Amino acid sequence: MARINQSLGEFIIENQGEFAYSSGELSRLINSIRLAAKMVNHEVNKAGLVDITGSAGEINTQGEDQQKLDVFANNVFIQTLTNREIVCGIASEENEDFITISGSNSDHKNKYVVLIDPLDGSSNIDVNVSVGTIFSIYRRVTPLGTPVQVEDFLQPGNLQVAAGYIVYGTSTMLVYTTGHGVNGFTLNPALGTYYLSHPNMKFPEEGHIYSVNEGNYVHFPQGIKDYIKYCQKEEGDRPYTSRYIGSLVSDIHRNMIKGGIYMYPKSSKAAKGKLRLLYECNPMAFIVEQAGGKASDGTTRIMELKPTELHERVPFICGSKKMVEKAEEFIARANS
Numbered sequence: 650m651a652r653i654n655q656s657l658g659e660f661i662i663e664n665q666g667e668f669a670y671s672s673g674e675l676s677r678l679i680n681s682i683r684l685a686a687k688m689v690n691h692e693v694n695k696a697g698l699v700d701i702t703g704s705a706g707e708i709n710t711q712g713e714d715q716q717k718l719d720v721f722a723n724n725v726f727i728q729t730l731t732n733r734e735i736v737c738g739i740a741s742e743e744n745e746d747f748i749t750i751s752g753s754n755s756d757h758k759n760k761y762v763v764l765i766d767p768l769d770g771s772s773n774i775d776v777n778v779s780v781g782t783i784f785s786i787y788r789r790v791t792p793l794g795t796p797v798q799v800e801d802f803l804q805p806g807n808l809q810v811a812a813g814y815i816v817y818g819t820s821t822m823l824v825y826t827t828g829h830g831v832n833g834f835t836l837n838p839a840l841g842t843y844y845l846s847h848p849n850m851k852f853p854e855e856g857h858i859y860s861v862n863e864g865n866y867v868h869f870p871q872g873i874k875d876y877i878k879y880c881q882k883e884e885g886d887r888p889y890t891s892r893y894i895g896s897l898v899s900d901i902h903r904n905m906i907k908g909g910i911y912m913y914p915k916s917s918k919a920a921k922g923k924l925r926l927l928y929e930c931n932p933m934a935f936i937v938e939q940a941g942g943k944a945s946d947g948t949t950r951i952m953e954l955k956p957t958e959l960h961e962r963v964p965f966i967c968g969s970k971k972m973v974e975k976a977e978e979f980i981a982r983a984n985s
């Protein structure tokens with residue numbers, strides 16, 4: 650039973666029984682992510698004082714200019730998980746290929762793989778706007794004792810055993826689900842401990858916030874343009890308020906608390922949108938659905954999409970159930 654101010658460590662142990670055939674491996678894995686997030690949080694808070702802002706001078710596999718904090722966060726999560734031999738493989742936004750973790754006895758004994766966006770909202774690092782980390786966990790599908798394969802990562806979102814995000818904002822929060830609801834924990838920086846501050850988070854069915862990069866409006870499909878016009882129309886409880894931070898984690902976190910819809914649609918500039926299915930859309934969709942919201946690519950439920958590549962992109966619409974359904978209506982009408 651969730652108790653306010655219960656520590657994350659206590660919560661993980663007390664809820665371990667929720668996981669089928671729980672061996673404690675998943676608990677230890679979430680604990681390792683908790684630890685790595687504290688190390689990243691420490692650096693994020695010092696951004697501007699230490700040499701952690703700006704470009705790392707490298708281009709990642711997505712053709713993006715890697716930021717120093719992208720590289721730092723990526724190394725911290727990979728090392729923390731590797732050192733603890735807690736997973737059999739890791740896929741990251743910042744690495745072209747997946748990483749095989751064989752374990753000190755090279756016995757590939759671990760059953761979980763992790764997919765991670767180590768630093769989300771990279772364009773906001775240097776301007777002191779909140780950023781995040783996103784993680785998704787699956788049970789491997791290839792036999793234990795053998796090296797991990799790409800098919801262990803290319804699983805549909807509805808097979809996730811856990812997913813979560815960390816938002817490094819006015820406070821640092823870790824929000825996650827194991828398929829039994831969504832709980833949010835706030836870091837007490839003085840004690841270095843996360844405490845349950847947002848038990849059983851619920852996504853309001855309806856909201857008054859729409860989040861989309863309107864700078865791309867001219868490039869959007871007609872259905873999206875029509876829905877944005879609907880949000881802006883003086884009618885009933887509209888116009889809605891436009892809020893766009895440009896950090897996926899922060900935009901969805903806000904909308905989950907206040908009610909709202911986030912959209913990163915496809916466009917004439919980006920045929921599949923920008924966001925990555927495996928380590929951005931699937932984990933956020935799992936959390937949003939577990940909180941009672943909805944997540945789709947405009948027509949299909951995100952978590953039913955069958956991934957084909959590690960870094961594939963998909964159009965992403967998610968948030969308050971009724972708002973996502975309304976947007977899907979406009980898309981279907983424009984496509985008919």
Ligand SMILES: O=P(O)(O)OC[C@H]1O[C@](O)(COP(=O)(O)O)[C@@H](O)[C@@H]1O
Pocket residue numbers: 742766768769770771772862895896897898923
């Ligand atoms: O600047 P744009 O095109 O609106 O894109 C913003 C989106 O891109 C992202 O920054 C992509 O994530 P990364 O920073 O992890 O690459 C999202 O967090 C955000 O929602």
Ligand SMILES: [Mg+2]
Pocket residue numbers: 766768769770897929
């Ligand atoms: Mg991201």
Ligand SMILES: [Mg+2]
Pocket residue numbers: 719742766767768769770771
């Ligand atoms: Mg990133």
